[in-house]
Every structure is written in structure tokens, then in C-alpha cells.
Amino acid sequence: MNRHVILGGGVAGRRAAEIIRKRDAEAEIVIVDEQEEAFYYRPMLGELLAGTLGPEQIIATDKERLAQLDVKVLAGTRVASLDPKAQEVVLSSGERLPFDKALIASGTRTEKIAGDDGKGRGVVYLDTLPDALHINSLLGAARHAVIYGASLHAINAVRGLRARGIDCTVLLPDERFWKGLLDPIASEIVEDRLAQEGVTLIKQTEIKDLVWEDSDLKGVVPSKGDKLPADLLVVAAPQNPRVDYLEGTGLVGENGVRVDQNLRTGNENIFAAGDVAAMPASHTGEVVQQPGWLSAWRQGNVAGLNMAGQGAAYAGFPALRTKVLDLDVVCFGLSDAQGEGVKVESGDYPYDELPYIYKKVVYKDGKVVGAVFTGDASEAGAVEGWIRKGLKAGECDKKVLDQMFQARIQPLSALGALCPICKFQMQIGEEAEEGSVETCPACGANFRLDRMPNGAFRAVLVG
Ligand SMILES: Cc1cc2nc3c(=O)[nH]c(=O)nc-3n(C[C@H](O)[C@H](O)[C@H](O)COP(=O)(O)OP(=O)(O)OC[C@H]3O[C@@H](n4cnc5c(N)ncnc54)[C@H](O)[C@@H]3O)c2cc1C
Known part of the structure; x- marks a missing residue:
């Protein structure tokens, strides 16, 4: 029986645990997390400050999930060090946890x-x-x-x-x-x-x-x-990767724990995922941190698959998915590239009547390499896929490009909504109704659809 020890129970570590369990019913899975509280949605902390949501509403609704999956969580327990040679995690109590595979998923902290x-x-x-x-x-x-x-x-x-x-x-x-x-x-x-x-x-x-x-x-x-x-x-x-306990392991590079596309460190039994890790960006090969909730969740997926012995590669790039007050902001990849070989398409944005909506696609040497959306990110999911696949300009879906750059007023059916947690851009079908409760296909959070004054849907977390 394999023993997997996961260092950090945030979104990356937790997702990896779920994936390992799906592939291996027998494995022993232990998450060590210094956090005492149950798993909660960090991107909703602003709502907590605003007083619009209470602590119980930003705690994940499936609190018992890890117990149901027979994943042991050592909450309120700090990892003091990692011994790659002995394949042991050392807890602050001095206890040593041997592992077959370990995942470093300790996130970042503000300096x-x-x-x-x-x-x-x-x-x-x-x-x-x-x-x-x-x-x-x-x-x-x-x-x-x-x-x-x-x-x-x-x-x-x-x-x-x-x-x-x-x-x-x-x-x-x-x-x-x-x-x-x-x-x-x-x-x-x-x-x-x-x-x-x-x-x-x-x-x-x-x-x-x-x-x-x-x-x-x-x-x-x-x-x-x-x-x-x-x-x-x-x-x-600034936010710095939490790597203090990794001193002397040789696993830490300039901008975090350095991993390859399988999210494996230089040690074949140790992986890293989430904000603590730095990995090759799929469109440039440059080793960079790729922080953010959805990126961490996706990296947890890939790390979990590899730890369970099923080869998987992470094909991601730096991205920003957030809400500034009520303004959706999404950008991917080389969204502000300049110089030779760079071509930018941004239609007539921003329009006088909708000055907060802006969309842009960036091409380099004929390939889609980046995009920016503010105010309406309906096509973000499609464009992200183009970058991931390395599509050339002529290979992109023209209907999507027309919707982005030709239509001044978008047909309602074309509008999507961003998941309130991971900001994944979800397509909302014409049959969708105000007040209906849906589940984000990316991170699994439940949300309710509210209609905004312009007719578009907004997704609101269901506590
Ligand atoms: C206020 C706020 C707003 C945000 N808004 C957005 C947003 O709008 N969009 C977006 O994409 N992202 C947002 N993020 C970022 C997002 O939350 C992170 O990208 C995501 O949480 C990273 O997940 P992770 O699993 O890598 O790390 P984390 O969620 O940070 O989890 C790491 C875990 O490791 C534990 N840990 C660390 N060191 C040790 C140790 N030595 N021993 C034991 N446990 C340890 C920590 O306690 C923590 O629980 C926001 C974050 C914050 C704080």
C-alpha cells in the first residue's frame, strides 16, 4: 500500500488527495496542514470583510468530503522539514511521517x-x-x-x-x-x-x-x-512561496519549488502544485509561478494523477481571474506582449456606452498567446483553450472572434458567468433561469444565478 503525504491542505493539496483516492482505493493519504479551520474559499475573504458573507458561508459546503474519502487530515499541524533521502516529512512535534510520494502544496504568504x-x-x-x-x-x-x-x-x-x-x-x-x-x-x-x-x-x-x-x-x-x-x-x-521548511532539500528555485510539466521536482517521488510551485508555461517554456485558485486546482489534478501512477502533463500559463468590486477581470498568457512578431486584435473596445468592457487577443508569430477581458469574459474559456492548444490565428473559431469583436451588443444567449470561487468562465444556456442553483464544472462550488440589470447572469456563492 502506497502512502501519500500532502504538505498543505489548500485547494491544490485537497484536489490532489481527491484525485489520488479516485485512482487508488487502497492508498493511505495524509494531508498535513497548519490551518485549524475547515477548508474555505480564500477568494471570498473580501465578502467576509464586507459583511455580505459570514465565515460559515465561505467554508466549503462539503466539509465531510475528505473523511468520506478516507483521507486523514492533520489539521493544526506544521511541517518543520522534509527529508527527501529518507522519504520522511518531519512535523513540528518531531514526529516523522514516512512517504512513498509527497506533494508540496504549501501556497504563499504575504511578506x-x-x-x-x-x-x-x-x-x-x-x-x-x-x-x-x-x-x-x-x-x-x-x-x-x-x-x-x-x-x-x-x-x-x-x-x-x-x-x-x-x-x-x-x-x-x-x-x-x-x-x-x-x-x-x-x-x-x-x-x-x-x-x-x-x-x-x-x-x-x-x-x-x-x-x-x-x-x-x-x-x-x-x-x-x-x-x-x-x-x-x-x-x-509581495506574496512569497512558503518554502522555509524546505531549506537544504535542493528543491527550491528562484521563484518557488521547481517542477517539470508532470509537476515532479528533481526528486522522482516528490511533487509540487499550486502557488508554491514554479513550472514551465506551456506557451513559452519559461519556468514561472502560475498562481490563482483555478490554476492551483488544475495543478492538484495533475499532481494527483502522477502520484497515483497515471502520467499527466500540466499545460498551463500565468493567468489572472478575479473580480474587482463588480468588474470581472480575466487575462491569460502573454496578454501584454510587445515587439517583433506580435499582433493584437481588440476591435473597437472600449465603446463609449460600455467603457468598462474591453477584450483583446494577442498573437505572436501567428499563434494565439494571450488575452485580456474586463467587464465581460464570455469567451474567455474558448480563448484559453486556443492558447493551450497553440492555435494559429486562422484556426480559431470565427464565431467566437466575431462575438468578441463584431457585435456591439451581445446576444443574451452568448453570455456566460464566472464561477464566484475559481472564476472559471461557464457557459450559461438559454434555458437557464434566475435563481437556479448550478455547480461549477471546474472547481465544484455551488452557485446561484442572479440576473444583472444588463440581462447577463451573475453567479453568486451559495453558502
Ligand atoms: C484575499 C485573497 C483573495 C484571492 N482572490 C483570488 C481571486 O480572485 N482569484 C484567484 O484566482 N485567486 C485568488 N486568490 C488566490 C488563491 O486563493 C490561491 O491562488 C490559492 O488558494 C492557492 O492554493 P494553494 O493550494 O496553492 O495554496 P493555499 O490555498 O495557500 O494553501 C496552502 C496551505 O498550506 C498550509 N501550509 C503552509 N505551510 C505549511 C507548513 N509548513 N506546514 C503545514 N501546512 C502548511 C497553509 O496553512 C495552507 O492551508 C486569493 C487569495 C486571497 C488570500
């Missing part, structure tokens, strides 16, 4: 800001459910928040804090959001949406200093401009 000893009140992070609850506990007296970073964590913080009426200033380290993924037009759409919500943006700025009164935060001094009043500083960047 602590210099000088934060955790003693002052007001400097916060938004990586976990306890982080979100901690922020909520400080909201009573808070009036002004500064959010540092252009991460999904930052966007979630803004979503929650604005809903609570707190003044928000975002310090962007770069000159725009998600450079390398969002192009300047898409970033401007995101910036405009935030400005409409009353959010102030200061670009190309770092934190220079913090102002305290006793042990309460009172202000943030940015590297550019005057001191900003702040009762809260949400540090939302």
Missing part, C-alpha cells in the same frame, strides 16, 4: 513589512480567514485605510473596507495593476472603477514610514507625497 513585530494595532494582512476576522475586529474605530500592493489580496481588502465605509488609499508599487498581465487600457479600466468607488490610488510608491501613537497606527508615510492618515495598513504584497 511581513519591515519593523512589524506584531505588537502595534493596525498593521494587518489578508492571507487567511483568521486574518480577515482580525481585520473585522478592528473596523469599529477605523476611518482611514492604506492598502499596499496590487495583489488579489489588495483588491479584496478594498472591496471589504469600502463596503464598510472606510476611506481607502491604495499604494501601487508599479505604474499599473498586474504589469505583464493587464495592459495599460485594462489597468485604466480597473483604476477608473476603483476611483468611482472613491478609492485613491498612488502609483509607483512604497511605504517609507509608519506613524504610531502609543501602539496604535495613526498614519503611513509613502515614498511619494505627504503622510496619509491611517488607522489600518493592509500589507498586501
